[in-house]
Amino acid sequence: MDFTRVELSDDDAAFQAEARRFLADIVTDEVRRRDRETGDNFDEAVHLALGAAGYLEGEYQPEDRGGFTRIRRRIWELEKRRAHVPWVTWGTTIMVARSVGAFGRPELVAEVLPKVLSGHVRMCLGYTEPEGGSDIATCKTRAVRDGDGWVINGSKMFTTGAHNCQYTFLITNTDPQAPKHKSLTMFLLPLDLPGVEIQGIRTIDGDRTNIVYYSDVRVDDKYVLGDVNNGWAVLRGPLDAEHGAVAGIPDGLQDIAIMAHQGGFMSAAVDAVAAQVAPTVDDGSVAYRLGRSAARMEASLSTPSIFGRVALAQTMRDIGPDLMDIAGPASMLPIETPGAADDGASEYLYRFAPLAGIYGGTLEVFRNMIAQHVLALGKPNYSPPRTAS
Known part of the structure; x- marks a missing residue:
């Protein structure tokens, strides 16, 4: 069957x-x-x-x-x-739209959601900061109350899609004296406001992301999502969805893990290299390495939940170099380049894989999350080693 x-x-x-x-x-x-x-x-x-x-x-x-x-x-x-x-901009839009529906004021929901469904409004994620790394709760972008509105100053890195969006889901610090998870406020910030500047950045795989600067940006109070200083409650849903930490419906009609779409690039590369070398390969070691790559790929694609997110990204990093080596020097040519051994599939995987391991947080962050929240191993201790007295 x-x-x-x-x-x-x-x-x-x-x-x-x-x-x-x-x-x-x-x-x-x-x-x-x-x-x-x-x-x-x-x-x-x-x-x-x-x-x-x-x-x-x-x-x-x-x-x-x-x-x-x-x-x-x-x-x-x-x-x-x-x-x-x-699809990426729709992926961020649909995550943010659910938070707008849950936490936005009625007039904001009425202003935004119908245009989301028509396609005329798109939304991006204003999380990471130039010096913040994966811990977005250390947010330094400041929002200061000013009469009936707010003034925002700061900058965000890796705001993918900002140049094609009308709003950003912006995390700000509204109480620097409070503990970091109690100092955050979320805004649905219009990107056409004075003081917003978007600059493009190219990643190693050819994708465009952005750094966005906020200089004395004045925004109306209606664009606050949820309660002031309780932004973490607003942020948790989209973060869990991005991390793949959302329980699946037990009917099997969804991806096994959050990175399955990106895993498709890995599948394409394995298939392309196998098709290219199979008719001529007579070296047992090449067959072994190709088989090992295919087996690792299948295992990662079958790994569920947040574990699968780690398995898929790590496997892309591990087998990309092997596939290029198997395909030979012509595998260094990119997609649709004459003479590319596998139409550039493994070369693209090699460049894309490092990014797959930092989307939504680094692999190290996700391994710590698994250790703490699944295996109950406690938080990592980063204090310096003790010295003998």
């Missing part, structure tokens, strides 16, 4: 066929080429088309409010990947 497939009803099969046709029409070779060149992982025309056709609303809303059924949600996720839909 094949346990990997769900028998689709006629209606669900028709939904799949229509979704595949629709995506093939709007996600063209030109869209994919432009996305590789810009590194944006976003295309406004595609995004607006998805909104106009109701796909964004179907993905955002729960089933009892007109959203996709569980099976159609899974179909949609897989068809988006098949078509290589530029």
Whole structure:
């Protein structure tokens, strides 16, 4: 018996066929080429088309409010990947939109959410700071009360998609004297306010992210999410979703782990290298190394929850160099370069893998989270070693 497939009803099969046709029409070779060149992982025309056709609303809303059924949600996720839909900005938007719905004032919800579902409003994550590392609770960006509003000063690193977004989900410090988790306030900050400056940064895999500067930015009180100095409560939901620490529904109709989408680049590289070397390989060591890479890949793709997030990112880092070595010197040529051994799949994996290990926090941070919250091993001790007296 094949346990990997769900028998689709006629209606669900028709939904799949229509979704595949629709995506093939709007996600063209030109869209994919432009996305590789810009590194944006976003295309406004595609995004607006998805909104106009109701796909964004179907993905955002729960089933009892007109959203996709569980099976159609899974179909949609897989068809988006098949078509290589530029998706990152929608990924951040949908996380933030849920917090806006839960913690935003009614007038803010009415202003923002309908335009999220039409595709005209996108939102990014204003978390990391230039000197803050993965501990975003050490936030130094200050928000100071000024009459009926606030004045914000500071900067954020790695605000991916900011140049294509209308709002940022901004963590600020509103009480520097308080303990760090009691000093935070979240804003849904409009990015067109005076004093906001967005500068692009290119990562090693060719993606674009941003550093965003906030200089005496004045924002109305209505853009505060939740209570002042209780921003951690607002932030926890999106953080848990980004970390893969959210319990899955036990029907199997979701990714096993949060990094499964990124794991697809690893699968593509293994398949491409295997296809390239298989017809000519007569070296047992090459076959062993290729098999070892494939086995590690399959194990990581089958690892659930936050464990899978670590396993997938670590495996990408480990097998990328092996795949390039197996494919030979021509594997150093990037995608769509004449003469590339595997159409650039392993070369891209090699450049992408280090970033997969820092998204949402470094692998070391996630290992500490597993140690503390799953294995109950306590917090790490970073104090200097004692010296003998």
